[in-house]
Amino acid sequence: MAEEKNRLVIVASRGTADGLYPALILATTAVAQGKEAYVYFTFGGMKLLTKQTAQTIGPSVDLGVSKEQLEQLLSKGGMPSLFDMLKMAKQSGVKIYACSPTMNLFGMRKEDLVDVVDDIIGASTFLEIASDPRTLAIFI
Amino acid sequence: MAVVKPVLTVDVKGEMCPMPVLKTREAIQKVKVGEVIEVVATDPASKPDLESWARKTGNKLLSVETVGSEPVVYRFLIERVK
Numbered sequence: 353m354a355e356e357k358n359r360l361v362i363v364a365s366r367g368t369a370d371g372l373y374p375a376l377i378l379a380t381t382a383v384a385q386g387k388e389a390y391v392y393f394t395f396g397g398m399k400l401l402t403k404q405t406a407q408t409i410g411p412s413v414d415l416g417v418s419k420e421q422l423e424q425l426l427s428k429g430g431m432p433s434l435f436d437m438l439k440m441a442k443q444s445g446v447k448i449y450a451c452s453p454t455m456n457l458f459g460m461r462k463e464d465l466v467d468v469v470d471d472i473i474g475a476s477t478f479l480e481i482a483s484d485p486r487t488l489a490i491f492i
Numbered sequence: 493m494a495v496v497k498p499v500l501t502v503d504v505k506g507e508m509c510p511m512p513v514l515k516t517r518e519a520i521q522k523v524k525v526g527e528v529i530e531v532v533a534t535d536p537a538s539k540p541d542l543e544s545w546a547r548k549t550g551n552k553l554l555s556v557e558t559v560g561s562e563p564v565v566y567r568f569l570i571e572r573v574k
Contacts, residue, residue, distance in 0.1 A: 430507035
């Protein structure tokens with residue numbers, strides 16, 4: 353029987369770079385360490401899952417830099433864009449979930465989402481994934 | 493002592509977390525068990541991060557050395573164990 357892996361589950365609820373980078377960095381690193389990783393995008397975090405809204409993601413106010421300044425700093429540090437990080441995460445095996453209630457609220461359709469999304473799920477499915485005893489779940 | 497010869501070099505100088513770990517993992521999957529890769533990085537976090545990664549994945553960090561200054565370059569030799 354296959355060995356059950358430890359799991360990292362992240363809720364990415366913020367539509368700002370300082371919410372989304374940590375979520376993707378932790379998830380990709382978890383996979384690199386041999387864990388399973390899931391990111392559940394909800395509310396603001398869902399901005400990363402459509403091409404149009406992904407372009408509008410900036411830093412949050414408390415970061416104290418403009419969108420342009422942040423982009424410069426990130427590229428200087430060799431950090432991929434959020435959209436590229438998302439694709440990298442998917443390629444490395446991170447499971448990407450979209451939040452069904454958020455989609456209803458904002459009138460988003462499945463066809464609007466970028467093709468990295470594994471599934472659209474609600475609270476019940478999320479809780480089932482997150483309540484496995486080998487799981488570490490964090491909310492960003 | 494035999495000199496370990498890496499079969500692959502991962503150059504992540506100038507890149508920050510999580511890239512050193514992600515690219516190391518990618519590289520280790522390309523080599524055979526028992527072979528050694530070399531990673532060169534400037535991110536100071538690459539040392540604790542790769543040490544932790546090696547512990548978690550069961551690969552063997554053979555050596556870490558620092559070379560030069562401004563920026564300090566970290567050179568890791570890692571053996572694929574499984």
